[in-house]
Amino acid sequence: MITQLIKEAAVAALQHFYTEQEFTVDNVSVNETKPEFKGDYTVVLFPFVKMLRQKPDELGKQLGEYLVQNNPSLFTAYQIVSGFLNLTVSDDFFVSMLQESWHNEAFGTSKISTKKVMIEYSSPNTNKPLHFGHLRNIFLGYALGNILKQTGNEVVKANLINDRGIHICKSMVAWQRYANGATPESTCIKGDHLVGDYYVKFNDVYKAEIAALVADGMEEKLAEKEASIMKDAQQMLRQWEAGDQEVYSLWQTMNGWVYDGFEVSYKRLGVDFDKMYYESNTYLLGKAIVEKGLEKGVLFKKEDNSVWIDLTADGLDQKLLLRGDGTSVYMTQDIGTAVLKYDDFKLDQSVYVIADEQNYHMQVLKLILSKLGEPCAEGIFHLSYGMVELPSGRMKSREGTVVDADDMMDEMVRMAQEQTEENGKADGFSAEELNRLYQMIGLGALKFYLLRVDPKKKMIFDPKESIDLHGFTATFIQYAHARICSILRKENLPVMPDEASFQTYKTTLELAKAEKDIIVKLEQYPCIMETAATEMSPSVLCNYTFQLAQAFNTFYDQHSISKAENEEKKQLRLMMIIMTAKTMRHAMSLLGIALPEKM
């Protein structure tokens, strides 16, 4: 990568002049040169000015001369502007890069990290369908898995399904009471939606029952406990835990409906999992680890027999791990699951894609595991993301204010269709092609919208304003890609021509600014990929790809490819746009976004 080469060259130059000092590439700061100055990359001189007691301009001149003289294939000129050494990188360097890499499908992949990594994402409850907030989680997890694979890691995509507990019993009770045996088949409602409807029903009835009790003079707190539907749900949970046949079978049936529904959604979203965990299998785990912790003296018992860990020395609180009656809590279960995952796959790293409201929980989980001496503790990483909110505040499934994931997908596809037709671009496609195109545009826009911002920022989504298909969007990138493909069609070339399609000319014509801008960007791709992986941030790829598409559009407007000045230019430009399209496809495919050849 070029910044690395520049740093190494700068170190060599410094070492040449100042033999008594030690320099490393980490001392050298290299940035892209600001557009208002001549040059491509800039070495900041100030750190050395102080260290070597030299005047900036003199030091810059000394280094600049040396660098240009001794690296003729890399630099053609230098310029010093108030403490900054601006280096012009030779066209030859960029053209060679292009000639070597335009065809390389592995450009951007590396082996900088070869860990075994699990990414747990999605992790839904089985009492309601997926909503817009889940989508952020799902896209993040899926994209991150792909990105980590690109940098050499072995990735296990995992889904931990929350399929048991009081909230699951709530929809079951409501279904039992009010559904008259309705099934997805009998109602033609997608299974997860059907179950979700009864979860909402439960809460409606629950509220009404409380109101009735309060009207009869009961205290509200007591009414919340005494409402018959709630008592039924609690009773059902006890029966489930006791293994009651009838309850168990209802539970299996309704969860089955939900899984069928999820399957459809996941498939449409284009995501998948290598390993499924179910809380009904894991909720009893962790107790044995807690017992060991007691023996070791890491944990302690209170008078009522409940088991705790004291984290006050770490600035946190005491945390309950087992109730007085010996039953476990959420944390206990998570401890068990963390160890289970570690044992299943011998993980180096275990990433949890979970909303930021669980920051404290995850911090405590990691801390407890490390105090218990569990080797899985070190690899735990919480990829925390901000919740998606509506202008009116948080989405609440109990209040029916959620934006449903399936509806959202439909809405996006509908918008894609509407826009395409409005722009008069729906001609020349078969019905099936159009359908595929609308899916690509609609879902691409949705994914890009949710991935383009830093995960930890919360986002507010206004369904009324919906999602723009202009500007910093997937559509913009898709459009640039389609334009490139259109040029290639005109030139009778496939999207990825044979390696021997072009001659490798020795550069004779200077690169135009718009050409150079694209090639400079392309050259940065491997570096960008590394950043995305180490920062665990798909948004890095969104930003990069958008900039690349922008650079292409600018170029496209200024220069012709078919009617290039000469054959050399034409072939160079073809290589350039082929590599641009390839890079855009590569980056976007990691985010699950497809790019059309025509739109």
Added chain:
RNA sequence: GGACCGGUAGCUCAGUUGGAUAGAGCAUCAGCCUUCUAAGCUGAGGGUCAUUGGUUCGAAUCCAAUCCGGUUCACCA
């Protein structure tokens, strides 16, 4: 109250270990389709980087304090 996260243009956001006059998109305004797709391109306006101090040759970035918003500190999951 403790802990954590956020505050950058009217709105949504970039800004990689401190580097040049803080950048995009949307919105607004002005231009550009007899030439490879105008879902595009070019230009203009728009900023006390929440505030105040500190460190530094240099701070949106690091430190301290303060203000605003959010999350969390359950024998819920």
